[in-house]
Each structure stands twice: as structure tokens, then as C-alpha cells.
Amino acid sequence: MGIVVKKKSAFKGLLLPENKITAKKPIEILPVPEKVTIPLQQNIGAPCEFIVNRGDTVRAGQKIADSTSYVSAPIHASISGKVSKTIKVVNPVTSNIMDAVIIESDGEDRWVELKKLFDIQKSDDFSGLKKIVDSTGKKEILKKIREAGIVGLGGATFPTHVKLNPPPDKKIDTLILNGCECEPFITSDHRIMLEYGRQVLAGLYIIARTITPENIYIAIEDNKEDAIRYLEELIIKMGFSSIFKLVSLKSRYPMGAEKTLIRTITGRSVPVGGLPMDVGAIVNNVATSKSVYEAVIEGRPLVDRVVTVTGAIENPKNLLARLGTTIGYLTGECGEVGSGANYIIIGGPMMGISIVDTDFPVTKGTNCILVKEGRVQIEQNCINCGRCVDICPMKLIPLAYVRNVKRGNFEVCREYYIENCIECGSCAYVCPANIPIVGYIKTCKSTIAKNNG
Amino acid sequence: MEKDNILISHAPHIWRGFSTSKIMYIVVAALLFPTAAGIYFFGYYAIYIILASVITAVLTEFVIKKLRKKKFIMDGSAVITGLLFALILPPRMPLWMVVLGAFFSIAVAKEAFGGLGYNIFNPALAGRAFLSVCFPREMTTWVLPPHFNYDAWTGATPLSGSFVPQADKLSLYKDLFFGNIGGSLGETSAMLILIGAAVLFIFRIIDWKIPAFYIGTVALGSLLMGKDVLFQVLAGGLMIGAFFMATDYVTSPVTGNGRIIFGVGVGVLTVLIRNFSNMPEGVCFSILIMNAFTPLIDKYIKVKPFGFQKKKKNA
Numbered sequence: 047m048g049i050v051v052k053k054k055s056a057f058k059g060l061l062l063p064e065n066k067i068t069a070k071k072p073i074e075i076l077p078v079p080e081k082v083t084i085p086l087q088q089n090i091g092a093p094c095e096f097i098v099n100r101g102d103t104v105r106a107g108q109k110i111a112d113s114t115s116y117v118s119a120p121i122h123a124s125i126s127g128k129v130s131k132t133i134k135v136v137n138p139v140t141s142n143i144m145d146a147v148i149i150e151s152d153g154e155d156r157w158v159e160l161k162k163l164f165d166i167q168k169s170d171d172f173s174g175l176k177k178i179v180d181s182t183g184k185k186e187i188l189k190k191i192r193e194a195g196i197v198g199l200g201g202a203t204f205p206t207h208v209k210l211n212p213p214p215d216k217k218i219d220t221l222i223l224n225g226c227e228c229e230p231f232i233t234s235d236h237r238i239m240l241e242y243g244r245q246v247l248a249g250l251y252i253i254a255r256t257i258t259p260e261n262i263y264i265a266i267e268d269n270k271e272d273a274i275r276y277l278e279e280l281i282i283k284m285g286f287s288s289i290f291k292l293v294s295l296k297s298r299y300p301m302g303a304e305k306t307l308i309r310t311i312t313g314r315s316v317p318v319g320g321l322p323m324d325v326g327a328i329v330n331n332v333a334t335s336k337s338v339y340e341a342v343i344e345g346r347p348l349v350d351r352v353v354t355v356t357g358a359i360e361n362p363k364n365l366l367a368r369l370g371t372t373i374g375y376l377t378g379e380c381g382e383v384g385s386g387a388n389y390i391i392i393g394g395p396m397m398g399i400s401i402v403d404t405d406f407p408v409t410k411g412t413n414c415i416l417v418k419e420g421r422v423q424i425e426q427n428c429i430n431c432g433r434c435v436d437i438c439p440m441k442l443i444p445l446a447y448v449r450n451v452k453r454g455n456f457e458v459c460r461e462y463y464i465e466n467c468i469e470c471g472s473c474a475y476v477c478p479a480n481i482p483i484v485g486y487i488k489t490c491k492s493t494i495a496k497n498n499g
Numbered sequence: 500m501e502k503d504n505i506l507i508s509h510a511p512h513i514w515r516g517f518s519t520s521k522i523m524y525i526v527v528a529a530l531l532f533p534t535a536a537g538i539y540f541f542g543y544y545a546i547y548i549i550l551a552s553v554i555t556a557v558l559t560e561f562v563i564k565k566l567r568k569k570k571f572i573m574d575g576s577a578v579i580t581g582l583l584f585a586l587i588l589p590p591r592m593p594l595w596m597v598v599l600g601a602f603f604s605i606a607v608a609k610e611a612f613g614g615l616g617y618n619i620f621n622p623a624l625a626g627r628a629f630l631s632v633c634f635p636r637e638m639t640t641w642v643l644p645p646h647f648n649y650d651a652w653t654g655a656t657p658l659s660g661s662f663v664p665q666a667d668k669l670s671l672y673k674d675l676f677f678g679n680i681g682g683s684l685g686e687t688s689a690m691l692i693l694i695g696a697a698v699l700f701i702f703r704i705i706d707w708k709i710p711a712f713y714i715g716t717v718a719l720g721s722l723l724m725g726k727d728v729l730f731q732v733l734a735g736g737l738m739i740g741a742f743f744m745a746t747d748y749v750t751s752p753v754t755g756n757g758r759i760i761f762g763v764g765v766g767v768l769t770v771l772i773r774n775f776s777n778m779p780e781g782v783c784f785s786i787l788i789m790n791a792f793t794p795l796i797d798k799y800i801k802v803k804p805f806g807f808q809k810k811k812k813n814a
Contacts, residue, residue: 057805062513230513305805315806388504389512396511404505420506426519426572427616432706432753440805445753463804471511478519479616485509 050278050292052268056310057439059298060472062396064269068233068356073241073364076379078155082124082370083407084110085135085146089197090204091117093144102129104149106368107158107347109193111147119195119205123149124349124368126156138392138401146407149370161345166244172284175248178343184256187342194341195348195410200224200235200302200331201393203411206338209330210256212323220312220327221259223250223335225266225273226295226302229394232414234352235332237364239266239273242336243280249335251286252342257328262290263311267297299396300470304329306439318466333413353408357391357417358384367408373415374404383417391416396471426479434473434483440466444473444483451486456493464490519615522704523575526743529698530582533739536678536688540644541590545684549585551594555601556581563610576615580604583623583743586685587736587783588630590642596634600626620790621750624783631783641681656681657734659779675733686736696742708758709751709765710741716766724774737769740782750790757793757800765789 087093092115104110104123112120127150135146164175179187192207212218223246227235239246254262264281266274274294281290293311295301305316307329314325322329330338333351340346349369353376356362360381367376373390377383391398392406394414408415434444443462450458467487474483538545556577564571584604588597604626612618631638641656657680674680678688686692699705714732721731731737745751745765752761765785772781 309805317806317808318804320806388506389508390505391510391512393510395513398510398512400507400510400512402505402507416512418512420508421512421514423508423514426574427614429519429616429748430751430753431522431748435753435802441802441807442804443753443802462801463807466804466806469510474509475511475513476515476517478517478522480514480518482509484511488509 049281049287050274050294052294053296053310055296055298055301055306056313057298057306058437059301059306059439060437060475061297062230062299062475064297065230065356066233066236066269067231068354068362068364069236069270071233071237071362071364073237073352073366076365076367076371076376078125078151078153078368079371079375081127081130081148081150082368083133083135083146083148083372083405084121084124084370085137085144085407085409086111086121087137087142087144088121088203088369088410089119090202091115091119091208094118094121096132096145096147098129098147100129100131103127103152104129105156105158107160107349109195109347117205117208119192119197119207122195122347122349124370125149125151126154127151135406136403138399138403138406163343163345166248166339166343170283172248175343176251176285179248179252179255182255182342187252187256190342190345191338194337194346196334196337196341197348197410198331199333199337199351199410199413201397201411201413203409206330206334209328210253212257212328216323216326218257218323218326218328219260220308221250221254221257221262222307222311222327222329223262223264223332224302224304224307224329225264225270225277225332226307227270228267228297228299228302229396229414231356231416232354232394233356234354234364234413236270236273238333238336238352239270240276243277244284245336245339246332247277247280247284247286247290247335248343249337249339250290250330252338253330253335254289259328263293264290265293265295265307265311267301268294269297299472300439300468303439303468303470305468318463348410351408351410351412353412354414355380355417356414358387358419359417360384369409370407372405372407373401376408376415377404377417384419386419387417388420389416389418391418396475397469423480423482425481428479428481431478433476433478437472437476439470439472440468442467444487447490448481448483448486451490456490456497459490460494464494467491519576520572520574523579525702525704526579526699527575527582529695529704530579530586530685530743532691532695532698533586533685533688533743534582536691537586537590537684540678540687541642541684545590547594548588548590548592548597548684549582551597552585552588552601553578553581555598556584556605559602559605560610563606564614567610569614574615577605580609580622580626584626586739587623587627587683589638589640590684591640592630592637596630596637600630603629616749618749619794620787621744621747624744624787624790627783628787643681644679644687656779657730658773672729672733675730680734682734683736686739689733689738692738692742699742699746705742705746706755706758708755709745709762712759712762713737713741713745713766713769716763717769720766720770724770726774731773735773735780736782740765740786744782745786745789750793752793752796752800754797754800754802756802757796760796760800761789761793764792
């Protein structure tokens with residue numbers, strides 16, 4: 047008798063070519079680079095301010111920037127060395143200019159002192175771990191999560207301690223651990239589940255302690271059969287089988303998006319303009335869960351993360367990289383770039399952002415670096431075929447946005463619930479006329495935001 | 500990788516690659532079935548009509564694009580218009596009229612509105628309507644298919660008042676189904692139109708809603724009018740209209756409910772025209788009239804978005 051529940055998708059969804067070429071490649075630890083570039087805004091919410099000065103020596107794991115704002119997360123030095131200078135970098139997502147600090151390595155990788163409460167890799171008796179978690183108060187856990195600078199590592203980078211502390215009028219009864227990884231190419235979460243399964247499950251137990259949900263689900267797409275089997279085994283071994291439910295989901299894009307995932311698992315729809323907590327659910331990514339474990343039990347702040355480097359590159363890999371390592375350094379570790387490759391994408395092929403500057407660093411939200419051969423995109427006229435309407439998981443009418451943005455009618459797009467768009471890219475993927483629909487939608491959203499102050 | 504070569508684009512960075520021109524050429528392939536029926540039943544003259552129409556349509560589009568200094572894309576849409584236009588003409592239409600009509604279809608009904616994607620009316624049907632007004636005699640001169648004998652003779656289409664049906668109903672249905680009957684070039688053989696439609700369904704080119712609700716409405720309406728339902732469905736241009744004309748993306752609604760309204764609307768109009776006007780057939784004008792309503796339907800029939808809640812309470 048397995049403990050795995052199978053579920054079909056609650057939306058139409060796309061069957062994408064997976065291209066998970068690094069799925070079988072174990073995570074390699076990337077050597078500590080000579081210098082790291084650490085931007086001061088790596089999460090949704092307020093940017094941080096320096097709390098160190100130029101010329102200071104820092105240790106790995108030392109807090110170097112923080113903010114007093116509620117929706118924020120501190121930033122830590124990812125290597126030991128000297129704070130050499132501050133520079134300006136362009137945030138490729140928002141195009142805003144932000145401050146960044148450069149730390150030059152002393153080559154010794156000295157760490158701040160870490161207090162390990164439990165050794166999960168060596169011990170097979172997990173009752174001690176549970177005891178530690180159960181005796182730690184909710185406030186203390188949230189404080190440790192914040193101090194470790196943990197944000198949603200699936201790419202959204204929302205500060206985790208804020209997410210786990212919903213307003214008291216929102217009763218949370220469902221916690222979902224998101225191991226879907228529905229985007230093609232990316233395998234970082236997949237490898238984390240296989241290689242850090244214990245930490246992931248223990249992290250989930252810690253997260254559950256903060257919000258005391260009735261149902262805890264671990265959601266994995268059925269194209270990661272090995273991860274499902276491994277976690278199933280581990281759940282039994284760790285004694286979680288009475289509280290965790292493992293769900294094997296049909297591989298459909300965008301299964302890993304919060305709204306579609308909650309709908310598929312609980313049948314509830316997050317209201318237009320609402321948040322998962324409005325339907326009593328909280329979703330956390332597996333990489334976040336691992337970091338929560340490391341923060342709470344090992345006192346280790348978020349200074350590295352697993353990044354899949356893949357695509358048209360000689361030797362694609364899953365790398366455990368220090369935050370702040372430049373993208374060029376990561377791709378350099380993976381050999382020659384293919385001759386026709388002219389796109390560098392942070393994130394996956396569906397939602398990732400293409401960048402020019404290979405000196406841009408790995409930040410908290412970087413789960414993948416995709417090197418790709420470019421395609422010639424010639425936008426043709428919309429023929430009203432309705433494929434975008436048919437595929438949209440949010441049941442929107444994407445072509446209406448294109449039509450109205452072209453005419454400059456940005457406000458009309460709100461009548462079509464543009465705020466409900468999750469920018470998954472399904473519409474543009476199926477569009478026969480090759481219209482960059484998501485580009486129009488992003489333009490429209492930012493224009494509306496600007497017009498409304 | 501050299502920095503100068505790095506490009507930027509919007510997500511998503513992959514594309515299914517099922518392009519407009521692929522869709523168009525699948526439709527052309529599907530249309531070859533009724534085309535074959537037209538040639539088989541109405542002889543070699545049908546080939547002249549088809550070639551004249553297709554060549555005129557493509558050339559017109561090419562010249563107009565050049566005049567407007569726009570890029571000409573051989574996306575196949577002009578081929579479809581030309582082919583469809585030929586298939587809904589009487590089998591002995593004078594060629595110069597065919598050329599004129601095909602020119603009108605592309606130049607006036609399509610390009611004058613801004614080209615593919617911007618036209619309000621189905622270009623092929625608009626061309627046919629134009630010729631119906633200009634040349635009413637030629638547009639109602641029909642021939643009966645002579646089986647394998649290519650010397651066709653004039654006769655009436657099944658829907659016209661002068662049509663004398665066979666005494667045996669079964670052989671009438673058989674003729675209607677296989678196409679051995681008077682009518683426009685490509686509209687007579689229900690069987691080959693259905694095979695073509697099957698191609699469209701297999702490649703997921705068209706949605707079932709418009710043809711189903713269109714044919715269903717005509718069937719129901721004919722029943723209410725006390726007509727022979729099967730005859731009404733198989734005769735005339737209903738089959739080719741329902742599967743190949745009313746489903747034209749550009750001129751039909753995008754949402755599921757919008758398509759149902761469209762299908763029912765065309766059906767009601769067809770029944771009305773067939774029964775109450777002085778024209779024997781109403782498919783062409785019914786679809787054209789509903790084409791005009793498409794922008795309105797798309798404006799008011801929206802999909803309920805994910806997580807839609809009835810009016811929020813005003814806080």
C-alpha cells in the first residue's frame with residue numbers, strides 16, 4: 047500500500063517538451079569564486095540597506111544588509127573576505143537600478159559560527175528532531191527564518207516569514223509543498239528532493255509547526271517518479287506518514303503555479319486579485335523548505351542555492367552556487383557554449399528573463415540558467431483563432447490584451463481581469479501568429495500601475 | 500559566447516511552432532476533398548474556375564501588399580479564400596466573373612480592412628455576395644452532374660422551387676450525400692465535406708461548437724417549419740458553410756459561448772431565408788450577417804476568469 051495519491055490536472059494545461067537533460071546529474075558544489083556581487087534587493091518587498099562598510103572584513107553567513115520594513119529579508123555575505131566596493135546593477139526583472147556590494151574572497155571561506163541542533167544526515171532516529179521542533183515556539187521559528195534571509199526560492203522570492211505569518215482572520219488549513227517543477231529544462235528542485243529529501247521533509251515539518259494546518263500535501267509531477275518514490279520511502283522512515291500526503295500530479299504546465307496547484311489539490315480557486323491564504327492555503331517550494339530546515343536547525347543563513355545550468359552548453363549541470371556568483375562563472379564551469387547560442391535566460395524557458403550581462407549574479411530567486419539558441423520571432427497579425435483563450439489556465443482572453451494595448455486602451459484590459467494573469471506564457475507558446483502576448487501584458491500591467499500612481 | 504551576439508526577448512522563449520501558415524495549409528488540404536468532388540461531378544471546367552480564383556486571389560494579395568509597402572507573407576490565407584470562393588460558385592460561371600469576384604474578395608473584403616485578422620466579413624462569402632448582386636442570372640445558372648459524362652446540362656438545385664425530387668427518398672438522400680446533384684462546385688458532396696471536416700478536427704483546427712449549433716439549429720428550425728430535416732441539412736451550402744465558412748477564425752467569436760450564439764444565429768437566419776425570402780438558399784448571407792455581429796459578441800460575451808466571484812461587497 048503506497049501513500050501516494052494520484053491527481054489529474056484541474057485545468058487544461060500544456061504538454062511541453064521537457065528537456066530535463068540534467069535530471070540525472072547530481073548536484074555539484076561550485077568552487078567559491080574570487081568575488082561575489084550581492085545586490086541589495088533579492089526579494090519582493092523593500093530593498094535592504096548596508097550594515098557594513100567598505101573595507102570591512104566579513105565572514106560567510108554574516109549579515110551585511112537589512113531593512114526595518116516588514117516585507118523584507120536580510121542579506122548575508124556568501125563568502126569570506128573584504129567588502130571592496132559598492133556598484134549599481136540593473137535588475138533584469140524590473141529594469142530598476144539597484145545597489146550591490148562586491149566582496150573579494152580571502153580564499154579561506156571562513157564562516158560565522160553555526161550552532162547545529164541536529165545532524166540529519168547521520169542520524170536515523172528522527173524523534174530527537176521532532177522534539178526540537180515541537181519545543182521551539184512559532185515566533186522563534188519565524189524569527190530564525192527571517193534572520194536567515196529566507197525567501198520563496200521557486201522564483202517568486204516572497205519573504206517566507208511573512209508568508210508563514212498570515213493575518214489572524216485568515217485560517218490556514220492546507221499547506222502544500224511544491225515540488226512540481228513544471229517548467230522545461232529546470233531540475234534544481236528535482237535534485238534537491240533526491241539529495242536533500244531529509245532536509246526538505248524536516249523543513250516542511252517546521253513550516254507546518256508555524257501555521258498548524260489540517261492537511262499537508264507534497265505535490266510532485268509524475269515525470270519525477272524517482273523523487274516520488276524516494277520521498278515516499280523517506281516519509282515512512284521519518285515517521286511522517288500520518289501527517290504528510292504525497293500527491294503525484296499529472297505533468298501539465300503550469301502545474302507548479304500556486305493557483306493551479308491549489309485548485310488541483312483542494313478544488314478551491316483563489317479569487318481574482320486574491321492570495322492563496324484567501325482560500326486557506328499556503329504553498330512553499332521544496333528548495334525553500336530545505337533552507338528553512340538549515341536556518342532553524344543548523345542556524346545557517348541563505349548564502350547558496352542549487353542552480354541548473356542547462357541548454358546549449360557542453361556540460362549541463364546542477365550546481366550548488368554561492369549567491370552573488372556571476373552567471374558567467376557558472377556557465378564557464380559547464381564548458382563551451384553552443385555555437386548558435388545567443389540567449390541567456392535566468393529561469394526557465396516559459397517564464398525566465400533573458401539577460402545581456404553575464405556579470406549579473408545568482409540571486410535568491412535564480413533556479414536556472416538556460417543558454418539557448420535564439421528563434422526568429424516575427425510577429426504576425428492575430429487571426430482570432432482563440433487558442434490563447436482555450437489554453438489560459440486563468441481563463442482569460444489574452445488576445446483582448448494584445449488588441450487593446452495596440453490601441454493604447456490600457457484601462458480596458460482591467461475589464462478583462464488582467465491582474466489575474468500569472469504570466470505563465472502558455473498563450474504566447476501556442477499562438478500561431480507568434481505574438482509575444484506576455485510582453486504586451488507586462489507592458490499593460492506596468493502602464494496601469496504607473497497611471498494609478 | 501560573445502557579448503555582442505547576446506539577444507533579448509520576452510518570455511516564453513520557446514514556441515510550439517504551430518504557425519498560422521501551417522493552419523492555413525491544413526485547411527487547404529482539407530478543402531481538397533470537396534474540391535475533388537467538384538471536379539469529379541462538374542468536369543474539367545471546374546479546374547479552370549478553381550485555378551482562376553486561386554491565382555487571382557494570391558496575385559491580388561501580393562500586389563496590394565506591395566502597393567501598401569507591407570511584407571507579403573505566403574501564409575496560405577489567400578489560397579484558402581481563392582479555393583473557398585471557387586467552391587461556392589455555380590459550376591459554369593464565366594471565368595472573367597470568377598476573376599472579378601476573387602479580386603473583390605481579397606482587395607475589398609480583406610485588404611481594405613487591413614488584411615488578415617482585421618477583416619469583418621469572410622472574404623470568400625463577401626465575393627460571392629458581390630457576384631450575386633452583380634450577375635444574378637449567372638449566379639443562379641446551375642448544371643446537373645452527369646456522372647462520368649462531362650456534357651452537363653442545366654437544371655435546378657435541390658433547394659430551388661423548380662426542383663423535382665425523385666420519387667424515391669432514399670436515392671435522393673444518397674445523391675445528396677455523395678454529391679450527385681446540382682449546386683455550387685464544392686457544396687454538393689456532403690460525404691467529402693465531412694471527410695475534409697474530419698481533417699480539421701483531427702488537427703484541432705476548428706471547434707465543434709459552431710458547426711454543431713449551426714446544423715442543429717437548421718435541423719430544429721426545419722422540423723418546426725414542417726420540412727424534411729435530413730434534406731434541409733444535406734442540401735445546399737449548409738455543410739460547406741458550417742464546417743469551412745462559419746468556422747473562419749477571423750470572422751467568428753473566440754469564446755465558447757460566443758461561438759454557440761454565433762452558430763445558433765447563423766442557423767436561425769438560414770432557416771428564415773430558406774423559408775421566407777425569395778432566395779432558395781441563405782447560408783452565404785446568414786454567415787455574412789453574423790460576421791457583422793462577431794465584434795459585438797466578442798465584446799459582451801466574456802469568459803468567467805479563474806477565481807471569479809460575484810460582485811465584491813463594497814467595503
